[in-house]
Amino acid sequence: MNEKAKQRLAYIDWMRGLACVLMFQTHCYDSWLGADARKTKFFGWSQLGGTLPAPLFLFLAGISFALATDKLRQRGAAPDDIARTTIRRGAEIFGLGLLFRVQEFLLGQPGAPWTDLLRVDVLNIIGLSMILMGVVCRVAGGARTQNPRAASVLAAAGVALAVPLVTPPLWTTHRPRWLPWFLESYINGVHIYPEPQPWLFPMFPWTAFAFVGLTVGFLLLSKWSRRHEAAALALIAAAGVALAALAWRLDARPRQIYAVYDFWHTSPNFFFIRVSILLAILLGSYAWYRWGAGQWGFSPLIQLGQTSLLVYWVHIEFVYGRFSILPKRAMSIPTATLGLLGIFLAMLLLSIVRTRLKGRGAELWTWLRRPARA
Numbered sequence: 001m002n003e004k005a006k007q008r009l010a011y012i013d014w015m016r017g018l019a020c021v022l023m024f025q026t027h028c029y030d031s032w033l034g035a036d037a038r039k040t041k042f043f044g045w046s047q048l049g050g051t052l053p054a055p056l057f058l059f060l061a062g063i064s065f066a067l068a069t070d071k072l073r074q075r076g077a078a079p080d081d082i083a084r085t086t087i088r089r090g091a092e093i094f095g096l097g098l099l100f101r102v103q104e105f106l107l108g109q110p111g112a113p114w115t116d117l118l119r120v121d122v123l124n125i126i127g128l129s130m131i132l133m134g135v136v137c138r139v140a141g142g143a144r145t146q147n148p149r150a151a152s153v154l155a156a157a158g159v160a161l162a163v164p165l166v167t168p169p170l171w172t173t174h175r176p177r178w179l180p181w182f183l184e185s186y187i188n189g190v191h192i193y194p195e196p197q198p199w200l201f202p203m204f205p206w207t208a209f210a211f212v213g214l215t216v217g218f219l220l221l222s223k224w225s226r227r228h229e230a231a232a233l234a235l236i237a238a239a240g241v242a243l244a245a246l247a248w249r250l251d252a253r254p255r256q257i258y259a260v261y262d263f264w265h266t267s268p269n270f271f272f273i274r275v276s277i278l279l280a281i282l283l284g285s286y287a288w289y290r291w292g293a294g295q296w297g298f299s300p301l302i303q304l305g306q307t308s309l310l311v312y313w314v315h316i317e318f319v320y321g322r323f324s325i326l327p328k329r330a331m332s333i334p335t336a337t338l339g340l341l342g343i344f345l346a347m348l349l350l351s352i353v354r355t356r357l358k359g360r361g362a363e364l365w366t367w368l369r370r371p372a373r374a
Helices: 003-032 041-049 052-072 081-109 113-118 121-142 150-170 182-187 204-221 223-227 230-252 268-293 300-306 308-319 333-357 360-369
Strands: none
Touching: 003 052, 003 268, 003 300, 003 308, 003 333, 041 268, 041 300, 052 121, 052 150, 052 204, 052 300, 081 121, 081 308, 113 182, 121 150, 121 182, 121 204, 150 182, 150 204, 150 268, 150 300, 182 204, 204 223, 204 268, 204 308, 223 230, 300 308, 300 333, 308 333
16 A cells, blocks of 8 residues: 555544544543533533534545445456445444444343334444445446546435435424334434434434545545645535535525424534534544644554444443443543543553454464464
8 A cells, every 4th residue: 555545544544533532522421420510511512522423433434435445446346346345344334233232232231121222323324324325336336437436426425415405304294104113213213202313323314424425535536636635625625614604594594495494403504514514624634644743653543543443332331331430420520531531541452452463363263274294
């Protein structure tokens, strides 16, 4: 892998590591802070930061998907083989999401209800988003397509635009009530409740973040962007600012096109504002890695970003689960902060161990199967 490719992967890993840290602080303070601490502005700001990890993970899944798809195309892989490989990976992530719910259900006994097994979580939606991206890229980049990357950009951008636009009616006036609740929940996050729940991760609008990332990823892989990566990222971030300005202007209109308009939960305007924030963070991550402290030797955020799925999976049990390292809903802000530092260091150590041991199992198996010398 050449140096530019390594740099590209490094700043994406740095951004994914940032999402991990934001996730840690959100979960730790939410789980451990007592009643008085939860009334402070500090807690409010910590939970506001918690609105970023899920969009970041989905957005970066889209960028990584574009990198993987383009790499397979450069190797000469057939469109069907590319689709098969990427869709299989999405199915694996979806399966891991279901397995994670089984783990949480078993460790949550005797209090966890069986309906938690079918709850729509972020891992499920990342997996489904990857499956959908594989289908869209296959349709857009078929064998007869002269420029599969350009076709994929247009298709991904179209889906990224369509999903938030149809989200409000799917949550309100045109809910698919005819579906069983566990299937409708994948559309609007209704789960077992009478109304959709904003704390869940249904396909509408969450998959759109992945398709925004897919669009950006393919744009960054163009010949011009490869030669002028900083300028390309600056232009993409500027487009995000323009998109946010347009969204604010549309939100200020006295009349809306939707029968039920909920800015904070289903509004396309709020979605596009969040997209602009993601694009700004992408530019900032690139600048920090290329010209800032990201170049100073070992980077904890890059390390966490390389094993984000593992640290997501493990830290939940030590924050929310039965093995929580601190009593829940009983801590002060300083004590919870010490606990957060402990979680960060433990997850960083776990990440380092996982990276160092990666592939060692296969090497050991090969060594064990090696025939003895005469």
